Amino acid sequence: MRTHHKTTVLAAAALTALSLGLTACGGETGTGAKDAGSASSSQQAAGAADTTTGTDTGATGGEAGSGDTAGSAGQASAKGSTTGGSTSGGAGETGTTGSSGGKASAEAPACAHGDIKITAAKADEVPTEHIVLTATNTSGSSCTLLQYPLIAFGDIQTAKDVPAVAKSKPAAPVVLQPGTPAYANVRVALGGVDEENKVVKSFNVNLFAADGPAEGSIVVDAPAGGLAVDEAAAKTGYWTHELRNGADEF
The missing domain is CATH 2.60.40 (Immunoglobulin-like)
Known part of the structure; x- marks a missing residue:
């Protein structure tokens, strides 16, 4: 009877140890999966952040490009206006020369x-x-x-x-x-x-x-x-x- 009781106790202890070992392995496996999932989520978040940053940068670059283009166009327009003004001034000077009465204008040469x-x-x-x-x-x-x-x-x-x-x-x-x-x-x-x-x-x-x-x-x-x-x-x-x-x- 004493021997049988000892064997039962040892068997119970072995079952308890096995259960504890399985529980430990399951916890580690769950933790590892959770950690892996967290790492994957972190990478996706980082990638999304990078994508967002890249999009913002592109938008900012686009705005800058549009501004530069508009600025260049404005400068070109201003230059053209100045050139037109000079041209107009030249034409005005030609008219003034003609109004002296001594010279024919370029548009109407002297009558022969x-x-x-x-x-x-x-x-x-x-x-x-x-x-x-x-x-x-x-x-x-x-x-x-x-x-x-x-x-x-x-x-x-x-x-x-x-x-x-x-x-x-x-x-x-x-x-x-x-x-x-x-x-x-x-x-x-x-x-x-x-x-x-x-x-x-x-x-x-x-x-x-x-x-x-x-x-x-x-x-x-x-x-x-x-x-x-x-x-x-x-x-x-x-x-x-x-x-x-x-x-x-x-």
Whole structure:
């Protein structure tokens, strides 16, 4: 009986030890799985954090890139505006140069003798002291009629130059569109009969180029009956778009 009891006790002790060993192994296994799971979760969280950080960085980079692009575009736009302003300023300066009355503009070069037809008509007065010259642009493009008519009453090589009246000079050059006229008032005599007067049936008119008298001349027929011209008294006005009271009276 005592031996049987001892064997039972030993068997019970062995079963208890085995149970404790299994429990310990199971705990370690659970802990290891839990630890592995925690490590995996930590790695996933770290990866997500990295991904989030990368996305934020990319977004930030995109914003920076957009800002840089916008800044570059703004600078380019500002530069273009400045350049346009300079260009506009240059054009304005060209216009100012033209308005001096001495030079033709780039858009409308000086009229040449082949571009213009000139006719003469007596003023409404007795005796005739003045005529009006009408210059019409017969070309197909605009041109600038510079200064005043260079008139020769007689042989073009020997005739006295007819001086211009300064007060009749316009503020801006006369640009003629195709088919449009300009005018110049011309004094041919001081009235009455003078032995110095000479009768002319036609006379020559030359034009100005940008750098002085142009080549070639235009032969103008005198009004019916001819003109009694006193070269000592003759004067001419500048070309104008229309005759003006005061400025073109002399």
